[in-house]
Amino acid sequence: MAKHIVEGHAIVSVEGAIADAGGVMPQALRNEADWAWFQGRLDASDLTALGRLGHAANPNFRRRRRLVFSARGRGLEPIDDLAHRLNPNDMPIAEALSELLPQGGHIAIAGGTGVFDAFLEYGYSAFHLTIAGRARIVGGRPVFSGVGSAAEAEAKLVAAGLFLQEMRLLDPANDVVLKIFARA
Numbered sequence: 159m160a161k162h163i164v165e166g167h168a169i170v171s172v173e174g175a176i177a178d179a180g181g182v183m184p185q186a187l188r189n190e191a192d193w194a195w196f197q198g199r200l201d202a203s204d205l206t207a208l209g210r211l212g213h214a215a216n217p218n219f220r221r222r223r224r225l226v227f228s229a230r231g232r233g234l235e236p237i238d239d240l241a242h243r244l245n246p247n248d249m250p251i252a253e254a255l256s257e258l259l260p261q262g263g264h265i266a267i268a269g270g271t272g273v274f275d276a277f278l279e280y281g282y283s284a285f286h287l288t289i290a291g292r293a294r295i296v297g298g299r300p301v302f303s304g305v306g307s308a309a310e311a312e313a314k315l316v317a318a319g320l321f322l323q324e325m326r327l328l329d330p331a332n333d334v335v336l337k338i339f340a341r342a
Contacts, residue, residue, distance in 0.1 A: 160262035162255050164277055165203070166285035167196055167268055169334075174305040175298025176269055181211060186293035191328035195336065199286065204263030205255075207277070209270040213241065225258065225265075227273045234258075251280045275303050278318055284340040285315050291333030315339045 168176055169192050177183050200206055200222060208216075210228040218224060224241040233249040234257060236242055244254045255265065267277045287301070289308045305311045312322070320339035328334045 160256060160260055162259060162262055163264045163283045164281065165199065165264065165266055166274060166277060166282050166287075167199060167266060168274065168286075168301045168311075169196075169288040169290055170301050170308050170311060171290055171293040171295040171298065172308055173295055173298060174300050174302075174308045174311040175295035176271065176301050177299040178295055179297045179299070181270070181299055184293075184295060184298075186295065187290055189288075189290060189329055189332060189334050192288045192290075192334055192336070195286075195288075195328065200266050200268070202264065203266035204259055205265045206268055207265055207273055208268040209273050210243075212268060212270060223258070225254065227276065246276055251276060269301070271299050271301065271303060274301055278302060278314065282315075282318065282320060282339075284323075284338060285320055286336060286338050287311060287315065288328065288334060288336045291335065312337065312339070 169187050170176055205223045205225055207225040210226055213226040221240060226241055226243045228243050229245055231243045231245050234242055234244050234254045301311045302314050321342055322337055323340045324338040326336040328336050
């Protein structure tokens with residue numbers, strides 16, 4: 159069986175939120191150092207998995223291959239020459255990854271909550287969790303379902319078999335810290 163390396167990426171507020179209640183990423187979570195790190199990791203990936211709204215909101219200027227999660231459609235369907243839509247209720251993630259990357263490869267998970275949850279169940283190889291220590295988003299959309307703080311997000315990763323491997327202070331002035339969780 160082909161080896162798929164699954165790496166999650168999220169920047170969260172103190173409350174563990176990736177977006178406001180309306181699903182929009184607020185300015186408080188936009189950080190140049192984190193963005194540069196994130197874009198570099200996406201560039202190094204063979205496939206980026208994200209939700210339907212994220213796909214619609216972020217044009218694919220860098221022409222990366224995408225796997226777009228959506229309850230619309232059936233199974234795995236092409237959207238265009240670079241993107242496929244996956245209805246995870248119709249096709250397991252493992253089957254979709256085997257079809258899109260039969261030789262294996264590196265998959266970057268870019269969210270939202272439902273996509274992060276689906277891969278938490280599937281199994282992350284690593285998760286890059288950036289915490290914006292000065293960002294407050296009360297009532298926002300969590301990185302994982304049921305999370306109410308960045309600490310709870312970290313606990314979910316540990317419960318899923320990942321361990322804190324590395325910490326990097328990306329932006330001292332804004333208290334932005336990258337925590338890389340990985341399998342032992």
